[in-house]
Amino acid sequence: MSTSLTNETLPRIDGVDTPAFDRAAVTPGIVHFGVGAFHRAHQAMYVDRLLAADPSANDWGICGVGVRTADAAMRDALVPQDGLFTLTLKHPDGAVETSVIGSIVEYLYAPDDPEKVIDRLSDPATRIVSLTVTEGGYNFSPSTGEFDAANPDIVADLEASAPPRTVFGLVTEALARRRERGTPSFTVMSCDNIQGNGHMARSTFLAYARLRDPELAEWIEANTRFPNSMVDRITPATPPDLADEVVDRTGVVDNWPVVAEPFTQWVLEDDFAMGRPSLEKAGVQVVDDVTPYELMKLRLLNAGHQALCYFGYLLGYRYVHDAASDPDIRTLLRRYMTEEGATTLRPLPGVDVDTYIDTLLERFTNPAIADTIARLCQDSSDRIPKWLVPVIRERLEQDQRSDLAAAVVASWTRYAEGTDEAGDPIDVIDPLAADLVPRAQRSRTDPLAFVADPELFGTLAEEPLFTEPYLSALESLRSKGARATLAGLLA
Numbered sequence: 001m002s003t004s005l006t007n008e009t010l011p012r013i014d015g016v017d018t019p020a021f022d023r024a025a026v027t028p029g030i031v032h033f034g035v036g037a038f039h040r041a042h043q044a045m046y047v048d049r050l051l052a053a054d055p056s057a058n059d060w061g062i063c064g065v066g067v068r069t070a071d072a073a074m075r076d077a078l079v080p081q082d083g084l085f086t087l088t089l090k091h092p093d094g095a096v097e098t099s100v101i102g103s104i105v106e107y108l109y110a111p112d113d114p115e116k117v118i119d120r121l122s123d124p125a126t127r128i129v130s131l132t133v134t135e136g137g138y139n140f141s142p143s144t145g146e147f148d149a150a151n152p153d154i155v156a157d158l159e160a161s162a163p164p165r166t167v168f169g170l171v172t173e174a175l176a177r178r179r180e181r182g183t184p185s186f187t188v189m190s191c192d193n194i195q196g197n198g199h200m201a202r203s204t205f206l207a208y209a210r211l212r213d214p215e216l217a218e219w220i221e222a223n224t225r226f227p228n229s230m231v232d233r234i235t236p237a238t239p240p241d242l243a244d245e246v247v248d249r250t251g252v253v254d255n256w257p258v259v260a261e262p263f264t265q266w267v268l269e270d271d272f273a274m275g276r277p278s279l280e281k282a283g284v285q286v287v288d289d290v291t292p293y294e295l296m297k298l299r300l301l302n303a304g305h306q307a308l309c310y311f312g313y314l315l316g317y318r319y320v321h322d323a324a325s326d327p328d329i330r331t332l333l334r335r336y337m338t339e340e341g342a343t344t345l346r347p348l349p350g351v352d353v354d355t356y357i358d359t360l361l362e363r364f365t366n367p368a369i370a371d372t373i374a375r376l377c378q379d380s381s382d383r384i385p386k387w388l389v390p391v392i393r394e395r396l397e398q399d400q401r402s403d404l405a406a407a408v409v410a411s412w413t414r415y416a417e418g419t420d421e422a423g424d425p426i427d428v429i430d431p432l433a434a435d436l437v438p439r440a441q442r443s444r445t446d447p448l449a450f451v452a453d454p455e456l457f458g459t460l461a462e463e464p465l466f467t468e469p470y471l472s473a474l475e476s477l478r479s480k481g482a483r484a485t486l487a488g489l490l491a
Contacts, residue, residue, distance in 0.1 A: 004253045005081040005100065016086075016250045019102030020052035023082075026105050028063035029277070031121055031186075033167045034132040035064035035074050040101065041087055041235040041260035043130060043191050047103035049282040060277040061105040063120055067167055075109040077256035083107055086246055086257045090368030098250050098257075110170060114163040121174030122183070127274035129171060130189040131201065135382065137167065137192075138204045147207035158211055168208040175209075175224065176216050185223040187272045191231050195298055195386060198228035198269065227269035228290040232297055234363060235260040236371050261369050263359065267293040292346035296353070299341040301360055303387040307336050307404070308364065309376035310411035314421055314482035320371040324364035328486040333361060335490065336404040344394045378429040380412055381436060385456050396463055403469040407489050410473035411482070413450045416440035421481055444478070447471055 003009050083104035089097050110117045139148050156162050157169030164170045190197035209217035246257050267285040312323030337357045392402045417440045418426050443449040452461045460466045476485040
């Protein structure tokens with residue numbers, strides 16, 4: 001017998017963990033923009049855990065907000081379920097555990113009623129506004145790094161008569177009302193997978209505010225806090241069969257379940273304007289400086305994904321766990337992380353880096369997550385310059401080679417040519433694909449053409465300690481193939 005998810009049916013659900021707190025007593029203290037899979041598997045899970053551990057935290061529930069047209073689907077899934085959803089964790093050994101998460105106590109779809117969203121943001125009870133809007137949601141130009149004031153949605157929001165339709169317009173209007181009413185500013189807390197995500201949020205929200213009202217921008221700059229954070233949990237898009245799997249295994253009918261790996265980490269800078277929940281009780285690391293932890297994740301996990309994906313694709317793999325189980329790729333990952341990536345890290349209190357690397361390799365080989373190589377290969381022009389190039393650059397400053405990282409860049413070049421080793425087409429998904437693919441192809445006659453773009457690679461094309469291993473790996477990939485290249489590289 002199956003049971004739909006609602007507040008009324010919760011007591012009838014058996015055999016699955018349900019919220020261990022009185023949801024009727026929970027009120028929103030956090031407004032979250034971008035209620036997708038990652039938010040529900042990560043921040044919403046942590047808040048659920050906190051509400052269960054600390055009854056005094058019941059004023060820190062979450063009000064989710066959707067802004068994009070696509071967010072109507074989340075409204076239609078969550079509102080009939082009173083914000084409830086299931087989180088399924090899949091372990092490498094095949095174990096599966098599903099629980100009901102109850103920390104989202106309200107969901108508002110801004111296009112339906114923007115004023116209702118602004119009222120919730122303006123309410124003194126709202127002390128944190130959090131974000132998982134992806135890097136593109138911060139509306140800055142990839143080439144200049146400046147806020148894109150010409151975006152038609154931003155232009156529309158800056159017209160005084162228009163109801164806001166962007167996160168910038170909604171949040172800034174609420175801050176203007178709080179300023180007028182003498183209500184303190186809330187904290188804007190980015191939970192996006194961006195280096196310096198708090199700095200990014202501060203820069204873009206202040207840029208919008210200056211366009212609207214320079215005096216308001218000064219007030220925001222003086223009163224609003226933008227803590228940095230590092231977030232980590234592999235959370236794929238919900239597989240189409242997950243809802244059926246959940247109901248077959250647990251009897252719970254969920255309109256939009258979410259699945260994730262068991263590993264999770266959240267490191268949060270302790271910088272809040274109106275107080276914060278005691279997230280330490282839920283396993284969050286609250287620290288003075290997120291940077292060392294952030295570098296560890298970006299230069300080991302994220303750069304490790306890049307080391308895996310192009311070689312993996314060229315070897316014929318299409319799932320991350322299959323590629324990560326390949327002995328050559330696994331050796332490449334461990335050696336890159338240990339010999340190159342880890343050498344550029346800062347001191348990490350309480351972290352054993354070797355153990356962290358072991359954990360990463362185990363996570364990558366988790367077959368239950370079914371993460372795809374294609375997902376890791378997309379948007380490379382945004383990823384490689386931020387995750388891998390800084391490792392190469394820092395090692396060059398110490399007169400050290402980065403042969404493994406250089407080979408990863410070569411594997412991206414070979415992948416970006418747009419054909420695999422059998423001559424079949426590769427769909428290169430990247431905002432700069434129209435430029436990248438021709439340059440990768442041109443590098444067959446002009447060897448450094450691909451890495452000669454200063455916006456992506458700086459001056460690496462002029463550095464022999466980089467170009468020598470890069471060109472060697474690239475020539476080998478073309479003449480011998482990915483398998484022989486790895487064998488030679490790792491010999």
